Amino acid sequence: MKKLLVTGGAGFIGSHVVRRLVTRYPEYSIVNLDKLTYAGNLENLRDIENRPNYSFLRGDILEVNFLRDLFQREDYDAVIHLAAESHVDRSLENPSEFALTNVVGTLNLLHVAKEAWKGNTDKRFYHISTDEVYGSLGAEGYFSESSPMDPRSPYSASKAGSDHFVSAFYHSFGLPTLISRCSNNYGPNHFPEKLIPLMIHNILKGRPLPVYGKGENVRDWLYVEDHAAAIDVILHKGKPGEVYNIGGNNEWKNIDLVKLLCQIMDRKLGQPGGASERLITFVKDRPGHDLRYAIDSSRLQRELGWSPTVDFPTGLEKTVDWYLQNKEWLDHVTSGAYRDYYDRMYSHR
Ligand code: NAD
């Protein structure tokens, strides 16, 4: 491989993927294509932005003519597609935006890659999906690659839609595609609208910690660099047409996770025990709130030799340390357009 196009590389996971590829593969040329929505931030990549094998291109995957020109000008060997609208709560407010970016945007990329690659099977179109396409589990069981898709939120419906199109391009046109579906990520550069960074942010500001419903919902958390490592392995060793699940084997009830985070924050901030926990506020549940996600990633472990390396206590400490050392980043991303959304979300809780 020589030339890689990463979409959504200025976002949370994308920035870790870009950093890993730029650092590990100096002989590759890595192009980061990102619209820089509220969730995209070039500060995430400041440390590598001057590397000779990295370049940034601002652009929108909804602009198909722009994409077509790009693919005619440059001969990409692979696309790693992460650009998306990614937050479930926002998808409840504006489902159409999710259908556009996640479904139509993905279809645009598939289309131009198919046109430009003309049946070349050495290329790779790698679509980054989510375990949320499988729907919601009860207390038992795990999602495997053969679990039926059963999306419940507009976000997961839009990701499932994009997965179906990727699969259709493999079967109908022979486009060499890969799909991976990962569980919840956490780590540095995570936008403070998602559970873990929102709680860290609110503790720092002395604001309420909104726990939806009774906090009984379960998520399987994976450190973001482990996800980036899995993407690296799947890109290089994955079999076209296949789906790979990625998970942390690390299930937590939301309320237990928030309490653990409160303890870590109290210790790091030199506060008396219980100071952060007092901020926990149970709020109205998210509509259609999926009860539990848990991933069986044994296929990826067995066939491609990946496994998670960062245990949860270590990953959470690293994450908290990063936010404490990067308060300026938090200030930057919570000002401007995001500010309005944040205020609105809080006004009715
Ligand atoms: P994010 O919201 O942090 O980043 C998304 C990026 O996409 C941003 O940089 C944004 O500017 C860019 N983008 C959005 N619309 C665009 C457009 N029209 N054109 C070009 N760029 C656009 O998301 P994330 O958490 O880093 O997730 C990345 C991918 O991984 C998504 O596809 C998501 O569905 C998937 N995923 C996320 C998780 C998770 O826990 N966060 C888990 C599994 C899978």
Ligand code: TYD
């Ligand atoms: P989130 O980080 O939004 O990821 P996802 O919904 O994609 O899993 O939420 C993780 C869990 O935390 C989910 O069960 C919803 C819950 N949650 C809260 O209880 N309070 C919050 O303020 C947020 C953002 C999430």
